Amino acid sequence: MIVIELIASIYIIIIGIAMLCMWIFLLGKKEVPELSTKPTQIYFHLVAELFTSIALIIGGIGLIMNQTWGVAIFFIAIGMAIYSTINAAGFYGQLKDWPMFIVLIVFTIISLIFATLIILLEFQIL
Numbered sequence: 001m002i003v004i005e006l007i008a009s010i011y012i013i014i015i016g017i018a019m020l021c022m023w024i025f026l027l028g029k030k031e032v033p034e035l036s037t038k039p040t041q042i043y044f045h046l047v048a049e050l051f052t053s054i055a056l057i058i059g060g061i062g063l064i065m066n067q068t069w070g071v072a073i074f075f076i077a078i079g080m081a082i083y084s085t086i087n088a089a090g091f092y093g094q095l096k097d098w099p100m101f102i103v104l105i106v107f108t109i110i111s112l113i114f115a116t117l118i119i120l121l122e123f124q125i126l
Helices: 003-026 039-063 068-094 098-123
Strands: none
Touching: 003 039, 003 098, 039 068, 039 098, 068 098
């Protein structure tokens, strides 16, 4: 395994676990007002976030274990995460929560870099 693959794998596993923990924390502290104001929308959003978290964790494990399916799940999961971080950045930008907005933009950029590097490795360009 190439070092960049290991780092990318650990990165997406951490992001997947962090997403799960963040939602558990927010739901536990009852800090999701959309449960009352937009219940259908937030339930679908939570399902999408759960699927993304699970895909990130499985993709990272598969890539670490050098499984052929691991690469496929990695690309699906990182694409889901990129969409999620861009979407969340818009949400926090609307709230003018600039620190969270910046963190999400940084995660988006890091995810794009890892996705690009893994593509370059898989197609033996690097």
